[in-house]
Amino acid sequence: MTLKRFFLAAAAIFVFLGLASSPAPAAVGCDLNDPDRDVPRLFPGATRYETLTLEIQKLGGDRLLGRIESRLRDKLRGLYETIDVPYTLYVIYRGEEKIGYIHGVTQKGRYGGIQIFLALDLDESIRTFYIQKISGPHAGRFRKPGFAEGFVSLSLADFERYEVATGQATGRVARIENPAPLAEQDFRFTLRGTKKNLILVNEFLKMSAQLAPKKGNASQ
Amino acid sequence: MSANGAALQARGLSKHYRRGSEEIAAVSDVTLRILKGEFVAITGPSGSGKTTLVHLLGCLDNPTAGELSLGDRPVFGGEGKRLSERRLTQIRRETFGYIFQNFYLLPTLSVFENLVLPLTFHRKQGARKDPMGLLKQLGLDHRRDHLPGMLSGGEMQRVAIARALVNAPDILLADEPTGNLDSKRSAEIVGILKSLSREAGVTVIMVTHNLELASEADRRFEMRDGMVL
Amino acid sequence: MMTKFQVACKNLMRKKTRSFLTLMGIALSAWVLVSLLGFNQGFEAALDRDIDNMGFQMMLMAKGCPYEAATMMLKGGTGLKYLPQSVAQDVLKEPEVEAITPMLMQTVFDPDKGENGGIAAYLGVDPASYGAMKTYLKFRQGGWFGQGDALEAVMGYEAAELEQREAGDLIFIPEKNLELRVVGVLERSGTQDDGTIFVPLRTLQRTFGRQGELTTIGIKVRKDADPGRIEEKLYELPDVQVVSLAQVKQTVMSLVSTAKALVLSIAIIAIVIAMVGVINTILMSVHERFQEIGILKTIGAMPGDIFQLIWMETLLLCAAGGMVGLGLSLILSRVTEWLVRSVLPFAPRGALVRIDLDLMLLSLGAISVIGLLSGLYPAWKAGRIRPLEAIRSEVGG
Numbered sequence: 080m081t082l083k084r085f086f087l088a089a090a091a092i093f094v095f096l097g098l099a100s101s102p103a104p105a106a107v108g109c110d111l112n113d114p115d116r117d118v119p120r121l122f123p124g125a126t127r128y129e130t131l132t133l134e135i136q137k138l139g140g141d142r143l144l145g146r147i148e149s150r151l152r153d154k155l156r157g158l159y160e161t162i163d164v165p166y167t168l169y170v171i172y173r174g175e176e177k178i179g180y181i182h183g184v185t186q187k188g189r190y191g192g193i194q195i196f197l198a199l200d201l202d203e204s205i206r207t208f209y210i211q212k213i214s215g216p217h218a219g220r221f222r223k224p225g226f227a228e229g230f231v232s233l234s235l236a237d238f239e240r241y242e243v244a245t246g247q248a249t250g251r252v253a254r255i256e257n258p259a260p261l262a263e264q265d266f267r268f269t270l271r272g273t274k275k276n277l278i279l280v281n282e283f284l285k286m287s288a289q290l291a292p293k294k295g296n297a298s299q
Numbered sequence: 300m301s302a303n304g305a306a307l308q309a310r311g312l313s314k315h316y317r318r319g320s321e322e323i324a325a326v327s328d329v330t331l332r333i334l335k336g337e338f339v340a341i342t343g344p345s346g347s348g349k350t351t352l353v354h355l356l357g358c359l360d361n362p363t364a365g366e367l368s369l370g371d372r373p374v375f376g377g378e379g380k381r382l383s384e385r386r387l388t389q390i391r392r393e394t395f396g397y398i399f400q401n402f403y404l405l406p407t408l409s410v411f412e413n414l415v416l417p418l419t420f421h422r423k424q425g426a427r428k429d430p431m432g433l434l435k436q437l438g439l440d441h442r443r444d445h446l447p448g449m450l451s452g453g454e455m456q457r458v459a460i461a462r463a464l465v466n467a468p469d470i471l472l473a474d475e476p477t478g479n480l481d482s483k484r485s486a487e488i489v490g491i492l493k494s495l496s497r498e499a500g501v502t503v504i505m506v507t508h509n510l511e512l513a514s515e516a517d518r519r520f521e522m523r524d525g526m527v528l
Numbered sequence: 529m530m531t532k533f534q535v536a537c538k539n540l541m542r543k544k545t546r547s548f549l550t551l552m553g554i555a556l557s558a559w560v561l562v563s564l565l566g567f568n569q570g571f572e573a574a575l576d577r578d579i580d581n582m583g584f585q586m587m588l589m590a591k592g593c594p595y596e597a598a599t600m601m602l603k604g605g606t607g608l609k610y611l612p613q614s615v616a617q618d619v620l621k622e623p624e625v626e627a628i629t630p631m632l633m634q635t636v637f638d639p640d641k642g643e644n645g646g647i648a649a650y651l652g653v654d655p656a657s658y659g660a661m662k663t664y665l666k667f668r669q670g671g672w673f674g675q676g677d678a679l680e681a682v683m684g685y686e687a688a689e690l691e692q693r694e695a696g697d698l699i700f701i702p703e704k705n706l707e708l709r710v711v712g713v714l715e716r717s718g719t720q721d722d723g724t725i726f727v728p729l730r731t732l733q734r735t736f737g738r739q740g741e742l743t744t745i746g747i748k749v750r751k752d753a754d755p756g757r758i759e760e761k762l763y764e765l766p767d768v769q770v771v772s773l774a775q776v777k778q779t780v781m782s783l784v785s786t787a788k789a790l791v792l793s794i795a796i797i798a799i800v801i802a803m804v805g806v807i808n809t810i811l812m813s814v815h816e817r818f819q820e821i822g823i824l825k826t827i828g829a830m831p832g833d834i835f836q837l838i839w840m841e842t843l844l845l846c847a848a849g850g851m852v853g854l855g856l857s858l859i860l861s862r863v864t865e866w867l868v869r870s871v872l873p874f875a876p877r878g879a880l881v882r883i884d885l886d887l888m889l890l891s892l893g894a895i896s897v898i899g900l901l902s903g904l905y906p907a908w909k910a911g912r913i914r915p916l917e918a919i920r921s922e923v924g925g
Contacts, residue, residue, distance in 0.1 A: 107689045112642050158668075158713075159692045190700035190707075191691035211642060214691065215700050218640040359826070359916050384914060385831055392828035399919065403823040407538045412530055419530045421828040466828065474919075 108132070108165035109183040109194050112211065121181055121198040121207045122171045128181070129170045133283050136162040143282060150278045153243040153271070157187065168283055171198075179206060182280050186272030189264045190214035193221075195272040197230075203280060204234040210269070217259035221269060229255040235277040243271045305370070306335045306470055306502040307356060312365035312375075314351055325351040327525040329365070335469075338496035338503045340513035343522035350474060352522065353506050357397065357472045358382075358390050369394050370469070392421045396463030396471045400478035402455040404447040404462075410434070411443040414461050423466045433461040437491065453484035460491060464501070471495065473505040477512060489515050532833070536840040543813070550809040551849040554895065557802035558853020561795045562883060562891045563864045566857065568788050570882030575780060583661035584629065584746035585755060587771045588619065588762060610741040615765060619745060622761060624753035629657035629746040632729055634736045636703040648702065650725050652732030655682075661748055665721060670695035670712035677730040682712040684722040699725070704735050799895070802849075803902045810842050810906040821910055822918020831911040838907035839900070846899025850892050857883060 111117040118128050135143050144162055148154050155161070169181040180203075183196040191214030198207035208230035210222050220226070237251045246267045248255070257266040314326040326348045333339050343349045354360045356367065358374060361382055367375040374390060375382070382390075404413045415430050427433055434440045437457045447455055456476060463471055473492060477485035489512045495501045496517070505516060513519050521528045540547045590609035616630045632652035639645040655672035659665065668688075673680035683693055688710070693699060697710045708727065716722055733739045747762075749755050755772060762770045814821065821834055829837075857864070865881045 107686070117643070157692070158694055159689060185692060187692040187697075190698050191693070210640075213640050214638070214702075216705055218700075218702075222640060354916060354919075359919070384825075384912075388825055388828070388830050391826065397826045399823075403820070405538075405820060407542045408530075408535075412538075415529050416535070416824075417827040419532060419535060420824075420830065420833045462827065 107159075107185075108167055109185045109196075110167045111169070111181070111183065111196065114169065117196075117209075118169060118171065118181065121196065121209055122179060124173050124178065125171045126174055127172045129172070131168045131170065131283075133166045133168055134163055138283070138286050147275075147278055147282060150239075151243060151271075151275055155275075159185070159187065159192075166279060166283070168280065177201065180280060180284075182276055182283075183211065184272055184276045184279065186268050186275065188213060188215065188268045189262065190218075193265065193268055193272055195269065195276055197273065197276050197280070199277075199280060202234070203277065203284070204232055205230050205277075207231070208273070213265070215262060215265060217262040217265070220258040220262070221265065223258060226256075226258045230273065235274075235281055238270075238274040238277055241270060241274055243267075243274060246270075304334050305332050305368075306337070307333045307370075307504075308368045309356060310366045312352070312355055312367060313363050314348075314355060314360070315363045324525045326355060326362070329525075329527050331520060331527060333502060333504065335502055336496055336500040338493055338515075338517045339505070340516035340519045341504065341506045341522060342508060342510060342513045342519055344508070347522040348525040349506050349522045351525075352527075353472060353474055353504060356504065357395055357470075358387050361387075392417075392466065393423060394469050396466065396468035398456065398459050398463050398471065398473040398476045400475040402447070402452075402459045402479075404455055404458055406447055409444050409446060410439060410450070410458050413447065413458055414465060417462060417466050421466065425467045427465050427467060430461075430465050433464055434458075437461050451484075452480050453487060456480065456484070456488050457491070460488075460495075464495075468501070470502045470504065473503065475506055475508070477507065477509065485509070485512060532837050532840060536837055536844055539813070539817075539837075540841055540844060546809060546812075547845065550805055551845055551852065553805040554802045554846055554849025554899075555852035555856060557798040558850045558891060558895055559856040559860070560798040561894070562854055562857040562887065563861070563881060564791045564795045565887055565891065566861065566881045566883040567864070567868055568791060569884075569887060570880045571784065572781070573882055574880055575784070583658075583663070583748070585749050585773050586747040586759065586762075587773075588615070588745040588747060588765075588768050589743065589771065591767045591769045610738065610743060611745065611768065613740045613742050615768065616742065616745050618765065619747060619762065622758060624750055624755075624758040624761075625747055626750045626753075627657060627661060627748045629661050630654055630729060630742045631658075631744040631746060632732050632736075632738060632741065633743045634732055634738070636701060638702045640702075648725075650681075650701065650727050650732055652727050652729040654729050655726075658726075658746075661746060662721065664717055664719075666715040666717075668713045668715045670710070673711055673726075673728050676728050677734065678728055679706070679708050679731060680711045680728065681708040682714065682726040683710055684714050684724045684726075685716040686722040687725050688713040701735065706735055799898055803898055806842060806845060806899065806902040807906060809845070810838060810903060811909070813841070814838060814906050814910045818913060819918045819921055821913045822915040825913070825915040825918075834913070835907045835911040838910045839903040842903025842906065843896065843899045846895050846902065847892070850895035850899075853895070854888050854892060 114128065114130075118125050135147065139146075140162070144155065167183065170177060171179045171181060179201055180199045181196060182199070183194055185192045185194050187193075191212075193213045194211040196207075196209040196211055197205050198209070200206050208227040210227075213221050233251055240249050241247075241252045248270070252270065255270070257263065259266065308331075310330045312326060312329040313324065316323045316325055329352060341349045341353060351360075355362050355375075358367075358369075362375055365375065366373065369390070405416065408416065411430070411434070414434060418426065418430075431440060431443070434443060437460065439454060439457055439461070442450065442454065442458075447458070450458070460471075471492070476492070477488055480488065489505075492503050492505060493515055496503045503516075505513075507513050588611065590611045613630060616628055619625055620628050630653075633649060634652065635647050635649045637645055638648045641648065654676070659672055668685065670682075672682060681699055683691070683699075688694070691699065693710045693713065695710055695713055699708050699710060700706070701708065708731075714721065727735075730739075733741065747758075749758055759770050759772055762768065824834060824837075825831075861881045861883060865879065868880050
């Protein structure tokens with residue numbers, strides 16, 4: 080390899096990596112890594128989707144934040160659960176008929192961010208539960224199908240009584256088994272993230288008539 | 300050629316034009332002498348050459364042939380040598396003031412600004428030190444800040460006269476000065492020209508087709524077919 | 529008394545709309561000129577800053593396929609080549625070298641990162657020398673790790689954001705089953721460091737069984753030294769290759785210089801168009817004032833006076849237009865910057881459009897010169913008007 084070729088390679092690297100400007104300095108959201116692949120997998124029957132980007136700050140500001148926190152019975156806190164986080168809501172269609180939604184939140188976990196996606200029917204009940212990312216020695220257990228099945232058909236009504244602060248669960252939520260007893264903290268974080276996800280979708284849908292969706296790609 | 304008391308002396312002055320293959324004699328072999336402080340009228344029907352003659356006398360154009368002196372200074376010599384526009388302008392601004400039928404005031408300048416405009420380009424020795432005095436004399440001092448568009452025809456011509464006088468010219472050339480005025484205003488203007496000649500000693504040469512107004516002059520030159528009768 | 533300048537101003541005010549439109553034409557061209565020149569200046573300065581902010585001017589790596597090195601940096605691939613750490617000491621002995629910082633890059637496969645898993649990369653650094661070279665790195669929370677082999681980590685802004693980590697939180701290295709405590713989260717720097725997880729060098733070496741080994745040595749060259757010389761010397765070391773960032777900058781700048789030439793051409797075209805507009809406006813104005821100009825000559829204006837008058841009108845239009853254009857470019861420089869960033873595929877951090885006093889004076893000067901040139905022909909034409917033609921154009925003989 081000649082020196083010149085190396086310089087060119089290094090130049091390419093530095094140009095694309097080292098000198099690339101940072102993305103816009105706003106909070107980072109939670110998107111599907113590959114929506115064209117993931118949407119049909121999480122929502123069988125989907126033929127296309129539309130993408131909405133929503134922020135608590137823009138939709139209702141502090142009032143909306145207050146409502147969310149009171150429903151969650153916990154504060155949205157820290158460096159990353161801020162009022163300007165962009166949430167991506169995928170609106171799912173079969174042909175021209177709307178059939179449901181997919182929405183993701185990042186929940187702080189013990190070792191890293193836990194990205195929790197819910198595929199919801201039109202009545203906001205869970206059709207599919209999907210953890211796109213999780214860190215830790217027991218991370219794999221949370222991504223096993225058995226765990227995800229425990230969430231199917233649950234809705235906000237079930238999670239309304241789940242106490243995020245103490246981990247006290249009743250009804251169908253109490254029947255969800257912790258797949259990794261040594262990772263109790265991450266189990267509780269997952270349930271909190273799920274409840275937060277459901278509350279956000281519920282609040283966003285109340286305001287969705289005001290927003291014009293962007294077109295997504297047709298999958299399949 | 301020398302001149303005693305003559306403001307202007309012309310000999311054999313001619314101006315010919317070529318129109319296609321035809322040669323037209325607009326002015327033909329004119330010889331005249333105008334004394335200082337005289338008020339002279341040049342009359343004649345349309346096409347008689349009176350305006351062309353006045354342009355030659357006023358150094359607005361070069362003659363085809365003939366001589367012209369201003370005071371004792373020769374201007375156009377016998378060899379028909381053409382003077383440049385630059386040279387003509389130099390002569391004009393030292394000697395003449397001009398008034399025209401259409402007044403030609405600058406519409407965006409006020410009366411006072413129009414009056415002093417010649418001083419922007421040239422200040423002759425002996426130029427009026429108080430231009431406002433001129434306006435007062437002509438009864439226009441109350442109009443000093445008005446634009447020409449706000450004045451009557453008579454008032455505009457009076458401003459033009461004041462402008463023509465601001466550099467203290469020896470000779471005032473008036474080309475149909477009453478052409479756009481009614482009879483009352485016309486008489487007023489001619490009266491002003493007459494008093495300039497009588498009282499200020501300015502030589503006035505007026506072109507007009509109005510014989511009644513021409514009768515106010517000290518002398519009258521009648522023109523026909525380019526010649527003075 | 530009236531000055532020619534006052535007469536010129538009044539003449540321009542005669543047709544306010546036309547003068548205004550011509551002025552705006554010049555202003556827009558001036559805006560384009562100043563913004564583009566400002567971009568030229570700003571981009572180069574921003575690039576310089578970015579390169580300088582790399583901290584080190586050269587990097588030493590183990591000799592190997594450069595494309596593998598590229599892959600390593602992009603994704604963290606397999607087949608990394610290593611440098612013995614002793615090389616760092618050899619490099620430091622060179623008189624041209626001011627400082628060095630040793631680095632070890634290691635990667636693991638994380639099966640729970642995304643649907644099919646992903647690569648997690650860690651950079652082992654010596655915090656004292658790394659921090660000293662990259663002085664722009666500031667902490668949002670906490671600070672560098674203490675001991676050289678502590679089980680600690682510092683996270684770049686974006687890496688921390690993705691993992692929702694704050695100082696005091698834990699991270700986990702898969703495959704090695706190692707917990708590290710986050711002791712610092714960096715502020716956004718706009719460089720590669722934003723996405724990096726830093727670990728003490730010795731900790732990483734020990735964890736991955738790479739004691740005494742490095743992947744890269746960052747080198748800071750003394751200001752007065754000749755980088756070419758030290759490069760040559762470094763090549764004498766066995767099995768190494770040198771990447772000089774000065775070379776990288778040159779490559780990028782040569783790409784940019786083509787763009788610069790294009791940018792200047794556009795600016796010139798804009799100015800020429802404005803010039804044509806000015807000539808047209810003034811010519812029209814001279815034509816309309818044909819009679820009036822002739823009369824000015826009868827009242828004593830020499831051809832040179834008329835020339836000056838018309839020329840002054842042109843200069844006034846251009847100077848006024850130029851000033852408005854300058855004002856626009858200053859007020860709208862953020863807008864111009866946004867436009868440029870949305871179009872450029874890669875842009876350095878910081879202000880891209882830099883308009884300083886020198887540039888403004890230069891541009892105003894250029895526009896004034898253009899004004900003077902534009903006015904030459906109309907002024908000359910006006911100077912040649914003969915009073916007789918002007919008078920005759922209305923009155924019959």
